[in-house]
Structure formats: structure tokens, C-alpha cells
Amino acid sequence: MLVDGPTFRRLVRGRTLLVSAEHDALSVRQVAARVGLSPSHFIRMFAALFGDTPHQLRTRARLERAKQLLAEGATVTEACVELGFASVGSFSGLFHRRTGAPPSVYRRAVAAPRRAPLVPGCLGLMSEVPAAAPSNSEEAPPP
Amino acid sequence: MLHIKLSSVMVEDQAKALAFYTDVLGFAKKLDIPVGEYRWITVVAPGRDDLELALEPNGNPAGKVFQQAMFAQGIPIAAFESTDLDADHARLSARGVAFTQAPTVAGPVKIAVLSDTVGNLIQLYQPL
Numbered sequence: 472m473l474v475d476g477p478t479f480r481r482l483v484r485g486r487t488l489l490v491s492a493e494h495d496a497l498s499v500r501q502v503a504a505r506v507g508l509s510p511s512h513f514i515r516m517f518a519a520l521f522g523d524t525p526h527q528l529r530t531r532a533r534l535e536r537a538k539q540l541l542a543e544g545a546t547v548t549e550a551c552v553e554l555g556f557a558s559v560g561s562f563s564g565l566f567h568r569r570t571g572a573p574p575s576v577y578r579r580a581v582a583a584p585r586r587a588p589l590v591p592g593c594l595g596l597m598s599e600v601p602a603a604a605p606s607n608s609e610e611a612p613p614p
Numbered sequence: 615m616l617h618i619k620l621s622s623v624m625v626e627d628q629a630k631a632l633a634f635y636t637d638v639l640g641f642a643k644k645l646d647i648p649v650g651e652y653r654w655i656t657v658v659a660p661g662r663d664d665l666e667l668a669l670e671p672n673g674n675p676a677g678k679v680f681q682q683a684m685f686a687q688g689i690p691i692a693a694f695e696s697t698d699l700d701a702d703h704a705r706l707s708a709r710g711v712a713f714t715q716a717p718t719v720a721g722p723v724k725i726a727v728l729s730d731t732v733g734n735l736i737q738l739y740q741p742l
Contacts, residue, residue, distance in 0.1 A: 472713065474713065476688075479714050483686045519731075522731025
């Protein structure tokens with residue numbers, strides 16, 4: 472499948488709209504219209520280019536925002552309301568299925584003192600040691 | 615003596631990346647070692663072991679920003695050599711792979727660009 476330049480740019484714009492909190496109220500059909508593609512064309516090309524349907528990508532983006540909110544100290548209920556999920560139950564269930572842990576457990580894990588969530592650096596995984604946060608200069612060994 | 619033995623691409627989802635790079639592109643899995651919540655995964659060209667490509671998680675937010683910006687600008691993040699680009703293009707197109715550039719002669723090479731479905735554009739090239 473060839474995605475030509477103008478269509479590529481439309482799909483990238485569509486992706487930006489789908490993952491932004493600001494445009495969360497737009498349906499997939501409305502996003503397709505905004506970028507000037509028919510819904511079926513948009514969905515088919517989108518999946519080939521990004522590996523997810525627009526709906527799947529939006530769900531993933533919402534869960535990433537949920538993780539961010541929980542890491543910043545929001546309660547599970549607050550995160551749920553903020554992201555517009557219909558109920559805490561559906562939010563928790565989806566979060567658990569996709570991330571492997573309920574949001575309450577995730578929240579406690581990232582909030583635990585001195586334990587940042589694992590963020591691998593480039594090639595940092597190779598040493599099998601989670602990439603450490605950059606040490607500040609006071610802790611640096613003397614030259 | 616130093617060798618160039620390892621290169622890497624950042625990927626959005628390691629399991630999906632492994633499936634695409636092996637089942638679709640045709641590389642062979644070399645290593646797959648669990649590391650915390652991620653995996654150390656490398657692939658090699660079938661029958662060759664001269665260069666491993668690591669499929670690294672883009673868990674670092676800075677990595678995601680870089681990856682998405684390069685993609686949006688249409689810039690490939692890596693390039694693989696093909697011995698028959700037209701055949702590879704036909705084979706991959708039949709598998710539903712999205713190309714942003716069909717095989718095109720550009721000076722001493724023929725090039726094409728595909729999406730790896732995990733956040734990157736990849737260039738394929740065949741020296742002429």
C-alpha cells in the first residue's frame with residue numbers, strides 16, 4: 472500500500488488529534504473529516520501506517536495520560552474522571568488488562584519513595600541494569 | 615580492535631516490533647531476554663550474524679518525542695540493504711505494509727521507504 476505525501480501528512484495530523492486530550496471528544500469519524508479523509512480510508516491507512524486502529528491508538532494514549540496523572544499523585548477516581556471514563560470499574564479493568572496491574576497498584580508503585588518508574592535509556596537495557604536517574608554533581612565521584 | 619556489531623531502533627511496542635521485524639520483514643530473532651518490565655531483543659538477517667539490531671523500548675519520553683518528530687517529517691530512522699528491492703517491495707506490499715515511497719532510483723541506489731508499524735519509517739535500498 473502506498474501512502475502518498477499529502478495522505479501521509481493527513482494521517483499524521485489525525486494521529487496528533489487522536490492522542491491529544493484537547494480533542495478527546497472528537498469521534499474517529501470526526502477526526503477523519505477534520506483531516507479530509509473518508510472514515511474507511513482513514514481507518515485502513517491509519518492501521519497500516521501506525522500498527523493500531525485509530526480507536527486502539529486513542530485508548531493507548533488515554534492510558535498513558537492515566538499513568539502520568541497517577542504518577543503525579545492523582546487518585547484513581549480523579550484520573551478516571553479527568554480522562555472521561557464512564558466508571559471507575561471500566562477504567563480499572565481496562566488499565567489492568569493493558570498494563571498488567573490495577574491503577575491503584577501502579578499508583579503505589581510509582582509513588583513509592585526513591586523508586587522512579589523504569590525508563591530505559593538508549594542501550595541502557597543491555598547491561599540489565601535499569602537506567603539510573605542522572606546523578607547530581609554533589610554525588611559524582613571526585614575526578 | 616573495535617567492531618560495529620550492534621545498532622538499535624526505538625520501538626513503540628516490543629512484542630509487536632518483534633512480530634513485524636521477524637514475520638513480516640523476515641529477520642531472525644537472536645536474543646530475547648527479560649529485563650524488568652521490558653525485554654532485550656535483537657534480530658539479525660537470516661543466516662548472518664555480523665550485525666544485530668536491538669528493538670529498544672521508547673519508554674523514555676524524550677525518545678518518543680524524537681521518534682514522533684522524525685516520523686512526522688517523513689525521515690527514516692534506519693536503512694536496510696536489499697538485494698532485490700522490487701521483489702521485496704512486492705512481497706511486503708502483499709503483506710499489507712505501508713510504503714511512503716515506492717521504489718525509486720536515486721543516483722547510485724534504488725530506494726523505498728516503509729512504516730514499521732511501531733513508530734518508525736525505514737528506508738530500503740539496493741545499490742545499482
